[in-house]
Amino acid sequence: MNRFMFCCLWSIAAFASSAQPFPEQLKLKLSDGTSLVLCRQMSISRSTPVYFYLPVNLRVSEENGNKEFLFMPYKNNDTGAIQGAILHLLIQWGLTGAQLEEAEQFLATYVDTAATIGGSVFLEPDPAHPDVEIVFRQNPLGEILLRSMKNVPKTALNAGSKMAFSFGLDAEDARVFNDAMKDAIHFKNIRFKVYFKLNTRLYGGDLSDNFFIESDFSKWLQQ
Amino acid sequence: MLFWAAICVASAQQIMVDQGGEFSGLWCFPVYGDSATYLYLPSRARLGLSGDSLPEFSFLRYVTEKPGNAPSGTITEAGGGGIVTFLILYDTPEAQIREAEKELREKTGNRKAILRGPVIFIRGRYLLVSSILMPDGNTKKEVLGAGEAPVLENSRLAFSFEVDPVRSKLLLESFKMKTPDISLIFQLGFSGLTDSYEAKLDIDWSEMRHSQSFGAGGSAYFISADIELGFDELIRNNTIRLTTVGTNESMESLLNMVYSKLLDLMFKPVEPEKVPEAKKGGLLDALGAIAGGALSSRKLAKVGFNVAFQMKHLQMSGQSTLYFHGRSTVERNHFISFNIGDLYRKYGQNERIFRDVALYDPAFQQREVYVGVDGSLEKEFNRMVNNVTVRLRKKHADGAITMKEVLINRSVFTDSTGRFRMVYLNRGDTDMIKWLDYDYQTVWKFVGGGTFISEWTHSNAAMINLYAPFQRRIIALEGDFALLSQQDIRAVSVRIEYPFFSEIKKDDRTIRAGDNLNEKSFEVTLPLGREEVDYSITWLRRDGTKVSVGGKDQIGLLFIDELPKN
Numbered sequence: 001m002n003r004f005m006f007c008c009l010w011s012i013a014a015f016a017s018s019a020q021p022f023p024e025q026l027k028l029k030l031s032d033g034t035s036l037v038l039c040r041q042m043s044i045s046r047s048t049p050v051y052f053y054l055p056v057n058l059r060v061s062e063e064n065g066n067k068e069f070l071f072m073p074y075k076n077n078d079t080g081a082i083q084g085a086i087l088h089l090l091i092q093w094g095l096t097g098a099q100l101e102e103a104e105q106f107l108a109t110y111v112d113t114a115a116t117i118g119g120s121v122f123l124e125p126d127p128a129h130p131d132v133e134i135v136f137r138q139n140p141l142g143e144i145l146l147r148s149m150k151n152v153p154k155t156a157l158n159a160g161s162k163m164a165f166s167f168g169l170d171a172e173d174a175r176v177f178n179d180a181m182k183d184a185i186h187f188k189n190i191r192f193k194v195y196f197k198l199n200t201r202l203y204g205g206d207l208s209d210n211f212f213i214e215s216d217f218s219k220w221l222q223q
Numbered sequence: 224m225l226f227w228a229a230i231c232v233a234s235a236q237q238i239m240v241d242q243g244g245e246f247s248g249l250w251c252f253p254v255y256g257d258s259a260t261y262l263y264l265p266s267r268a269r270l271g272l273s274g275d276s277l278p279e280f281s282f283l284r285y286v287t288e289k290p291g292n293a294p295s296g297t298i299t300e301a302g303g304g305g306i307v308t309f310l311i312l313y314d315t316p317e318a319q320i321r322e323a324e325k326e327l328r329e330k331t332g333n334r335k336a337i338l339r340g341p342v343i344f345i346r347g348r349y350l351l352v353s354s355i356l357m358p359d360g361n362t363k364k365e366v367l368g369a370g371e372a373p374v375l376e377n378s379r380l381a382f383s384f385e386v387d388p389v390r391s392k393l394l395l396e397s398f399k400m401k402t403p404d405i406s407l408i409f410q411l412g413f414s415g416l417t418d419s420y421e422a423k424l425d426i427d428w429s430e431m432r433h434s435q436s437f438g439a440g441g442s443a444y445f446i447s448a449d450i451e452l453g454f455d456e457l458i459r460n461n462t463i464r465l466t467t468v469g470t471n472e473s474m475e476s477l478l479n480m481v482y483s484k485l486l487d488l489m490f491k492p493v494e495p496e497k498v499p500e501a502k503k504g505g506l507l508d509a510l511g512a513i514a515g516g517a518l519s520s521r522k523l524a525k526v527g528f529n530v531a532f533q534m535k536h537l538q539m540s541g542q543s544t545l546y547f548h549g550r551s552t553v554e555r556n557h558f559i560s561f562n563i564g565d566l567y568r569k570y571g572q573n574e575r576i577f578r579d580v581a582l583y584d585p586a587f588q589q590r591e592v593y594v595g596v597d598g599s600l601e602k603e604f605n606r607m608v609n610n611v612t613v614r615l616r617k618k619h620a621d622g623a624i625t626m627k628e629v630l631i632n633r634s635v636f637t638d639s640t641g642r643f644r645m646v647y648l649n650r651g652d653t654d655m656i657k658w659l660d661y662d663y664q665t666v667w668k669f670v671g672g673g674t675f676i677s678e679w680t681h682s683n684a685a686m687i688n689l690y691a692p693f694q695r696r697i698i699a700l701e702g703d704f705a706l707l708s709q710q711d712i713r714a715v716s717v718r719i720e721y722p723f724f725s726e727i728k729k730d731d732r733t734i735r736a737g738d739n740l741n742e743k744s745f746e747v748t749l750p751l752g753r754e755e756v757d758y759s760i761t762w763l764r765r766d767g768t769k770v771s772v773g774g775k776d777q778i779g780l781l782f783i784d785e786l787p788k789n
Contacts, residue, residue: 048332068562070402088404090562116330119245150354157455158250162560164406168354
């Protein structure tokens with residue numbers, strides 16, 4: 001068995017019975033557990049199957065190998081109490097280089113040796129949720145994030161584009177947050193959600209035209 | 224049969240937005256009419272670089288003197304702050320372009336495919352994200368800086384912010400981290416053509432007249448949202464049959480076009496105010512609901528929400544066929560975000576990037592010299608002193624001389640709080656120690672007309688302590704008048720003379736038998752440094768003859784019973 005954790009080829013019926021030589025959509029699970037949906041679009045090349053992937057893998061972005069994440073509590077002096085804190089982070093979605101390579105290898109193995117991935121699907125912002133949202137249930141740390149947030153980034157529609165946040169925490173919130181940072185579990189179920197609208201006519205198949213991706217803040221702290 | 228062709232005029236620069244792809248991290252789109260030529264979306268934002276490859280960034284922290292609130296404190300907090308300035312642009316690395324072009328050729332199978340240049344954006348916005356740079360008083364959820372961004376890559380966008388001392392320190396500490404609290408987002412809009420669509424629309428007019436939605440014919444008024452729902456129904460029940468030719472990838476654009484054409488065919492816009500009262504029904508309420516966002520019409524959005532329509536009196540019968548083919552222009556957004564990065568690690572020691580300065584510019588400084596008046600002098604304004612003039616002379620390094628003076632008399636002293644000051648500026652005095660040096664002189668005017676002008680005195684102190692240039696002395700008389708009486712002395716006359724600045728003062732006493740000598744003493748006022756007074760004592764005998772003696776007294780005591788031997 002190869003290293004792909006092949007989940008399903010749910011449009012396999014269309015693959016087999018229709019006149020189309022390649023499936024419109026594929027679902028697979030990468031070796032790191034990431035679930036991926038690939039949608040075929042013929043227009044980019046009539047001769048080779050080109051697939052685009054649905055948004056996936058919402059994460060803290062990296063630059064030069066460093067996570068773009070800053071948590072900086074500050075004091076008036078070395079022995080004094082925390083007077084406030086700055087939290088700054090950039091997030092992005094999309095396949096990493098390794099994931100993209102793995103997915104393309106899957107296509108070459110199971111679909112067509114010429115099959116390739118053309119990037120993420122073409123998306124539009126969801127008019128009902130044009131901004132990144134932070135959702136949680138009864139978690140004071142989530143409340144702190146909301147009230148200290150200085151900007152609300154718009155949804156990035158292309159894979160790899162980054163969304164930047166800055167939070168300015170007052171003294172009390174900074175002390176609570178700083179204590180909680182000692183264990184990421186305190187931030188469990190505080191989720192960052194990004195909503196999209198998909199032109200389903202472009203890709204066809206059984207796709208919802210409104211969907212979202214999300215990730216848990218605690219997961220980012222553990223990375 | 225009707226024929227309709229919608230052909231959008233596409234410029235040579237238009238890209239095919241539905242045919243793009245990501246190659247080596249670069250989004251590329253083919254140009255309309257030239258499937259081998261692609262344009263790319265710029266991939267990164269960064270700080271601009273100067274000619275010597277240093278980032279166009281500076282963080283200047285400055286310190287200024289600030290009046291302390293606690294006068295007794297010797298160490299207080301200085302004033303100051305910081306100014307951060309940087310230039311940002313977006314571009315695409317040449318190496319990435321070449322890599323993307325290579326991958327583009329491989330994936331499209333088109334060996335002649337080229338990346339010609341960047342997509343030209345139709346509009347751009349930037350958003351600066353930072354808690355530290357957020358000015359005080361701004362409400363939350365508000366970004367620090369937002370505005371129009373350049374639409375051409377490599378165009379620089381300049382930022383400059385001034386921060387208070389606390390934020391200045393916070394910003395510096397933030398710069399020492401790998402992800403400082405400054406990020407920038409470019410939101411760049413571009414347009415392009417959708418894929419072409421070809422479709423045939425068959426309309427059954429007899430079914431149309433019986434449709435649930437539009438059966439009322441010309442007597443009914445509609446709003447755009449209702450019309451769209453009606454069209455949806457007509458398509459569902461095959462009153463209107465839309466048949467696409469080839470792929471249906473651009474169905475969304477196609478439906479927009481179809482619905483708009485149907486709207487033109489079947490309806491005419493009317494102003495809601497002109498709809499007859501009897502026909503208005505819930506029309507105005509529905510329009511109000513649309514304006515409030517409760518209803519919306521997506522495919523007919525271009526006609527505007529606040530428009531009512533009246534159905535035309537259609538004379539059509541049988542079946543009609545409309546043909547559609549063409550492309551639509553759509554707009555998309557591209558985001559480029561970046562964090563300013565760990566500049567301090569690379570350039571923390573470079574004073575062209577990070578610098579702390581003391582804003583100590585002597586040209587803007589002034590020296591204040593105070594005049595302190597001793598409490599004992601206050602009494603002399605009543606007795607001896609009319610007024611005092613204090614003169615200050617400052618010889619500057621540039622050769623200029625500043626002369627200042629302050630006049631103190633009884634009324635000025637009483638009205639003031641005892642603080643008199645003179646100020647001189649810095650005129651080329653680069654040696655700040657020497658700048659403190661000055662000379663002063665005092666001019667005393669005494670009661671009775673005397674004047675004393677002191678020598679110029681060198682000083683660098685902030686205070687000129689003013690004290691009286693004279694001293695008081697008591698010259699007592701001692702002796703046994705009984706002895707003098709035995710020597711036939713009838714009276715003794717004592718005179719003292721002493722200089723008092725520009726005049727000679729004299730005082731006389733005459734002592735007779737029975738006088739209390741304690742009441743005959745002299746009180747003299749002598750210039751400082753002078754201890755002696757001239758005196759003369761004359762003894763008067765009963766026969767009218769006199770004996771005199773003179774001398775200088777330094778001890779303050781004259782004996783009147785010591786007659787000269789001769």
